Amino acid sequence: xxxxxxxxxDGTLADTARDLGAALNRLLAEEGMPxxxxxxxxxxxxxxxxxxxxxxxxxxxxxxxxxxxxVRFMDLYDANLAEQTTLFEGVNELIxxxxxxxxxxxxxxxxxxxxxxxxxxWLPFVVPPAVTVSGDTVxxxxxxPRPMLHATAQIGIDPQRCMYVGDAERDIQAGRAVGxxxxxxxxxxxxxxxxxxxxxxxxxxxxxxxxxxxx
Numbered sequence: 637x638x639x640x641x642x643x644x645x646d647g648t649l650a651d652t653a654r655d656l657g658a659a660l661n662r663l664l665a666e667e668g669m670p671x672x673x674x675x676x677x678x679x680x681x682x683x684x685x686x687x688x689x690x691x692x693x694x695x696x697x698x699x700x701x702x703x704x705x706x707v708r709f710m711d712l713y714d715a716n717l718a719e720q721t722t723l724f725e726g727v728n729e730l731i732x733x734x735x736x737x738x739x740x741x742x743x744x745x746x747x748x749x750x751x752x753x754x755x756x757x758w759l760p761f762v763v764p765p766a767v768t769v770s771g772d773t774v775x776x777x778x779x780x781p782r783p784m785l786h787a788t789a790q791i792g793i794d795p796q797r798c799m800y801v802g803d804a805e806r807d808i809q810a811g812r813a814v815g816x817x818x819x820x821x822x823x824x825x826x827x828x829x830x831x832x833x834x835x836x837x838x839x840x841x842x843x844x845x846x847x848x849x850x851x
Contacts, residue, residue: 638817638851640766640793641734642784644802645745645752646682647825649727650759653681654720659713660688663705669693682804682825684746685709710750717751718758724823726844728762733848735763744787744800744810746771746778766791779809784816801847808835819847 646652657677664671672692680687685706690697693705734741742765745752749770756768767790771777774786788795800811803824811818820837821844832840839850 637797638739638799639797640740640742640788640791641799641801641847641851642742642744642767642787642816643800644804644807645743645747645756647803647823648801648807648821649723649743650721650755651724652721652755653678653825655716655718656681656688656713658716658719659709660692662712663689663709664692666708667693667705679825679827683827685713714750717755721755721759723759723761724844728760730844730847732762733845737851739851740766740791740793742767742769742787742791744769744778744783746806748772777806778804779806779813781810781813784810784814788814799847799851805830805832805835808837812836817850819850 643649654674657672657674660677661671669692676691680691686702689702689705689709731741743756747770749772752768752770756765767787769783769787774782776782784795784800788798795814795816798816799819800807800816801819801821802808803821808818808820818837820832820835820840822840822842826832841847
């Protein structure tokens with residue numbers, strides 16, 4: 637029996653792509669580069685700062701240049717973290733129903749605490765998460781299983797009694813590694829190179845409320 641549902645954040649609960657994209661385009665403007673359209677940004681929004689920097693500046697950056705651009709991108713994003721970020725339609729309705737059924741819910745994200753400590757409390761969740769684990773909470777991000785184990789330890793629920801919901805291959809890998817039932821959200825951020833049909837999720841869904849059919 638499922639007792640808790642744990643979620644990725646970006647591309648799963650919250651649509652953060654426009655704020656991430658705005659930070660990238662501010663960085664590109666500083667460097668005298670043309671902006672990237674939203675249609676190009678959205679598919680790589682779950683690939684982290686490095687993925688977005690590569691989109692704007694190309695994949696053949698040397699390590700020093702990449703790191704300098706990544707750090708500046710993070711600062712620009714930090715300055716405008718939630719101007720256009722919203723919850724996906726149906727997320728709050730899902731959380732309200734999970735709470736009504738007595739199920740815990742929480743967040744396990746690769747976003748750093750620098751951002752999640754401010755963003756998660758700001759997001760208008762109808763019920764606050766029982767736990768939030770960031771990409772640097774335990775020193776390693778997903779797909780390493782340690783963030784998953786840390787979250788379940790915090791809420792006192794066995795991983796095999798938990799469901800993990802995300803939009804990236806690392807989400808499915810991390811959930812499977814600790815015995816969670818895994819759910820892939822089809823509204824997430826997928827790039828042309830992604831092959832979600834090969835990731836091995838137990839279930840995929842098209843709308844948050846469809847999750848209730850699989851608990």
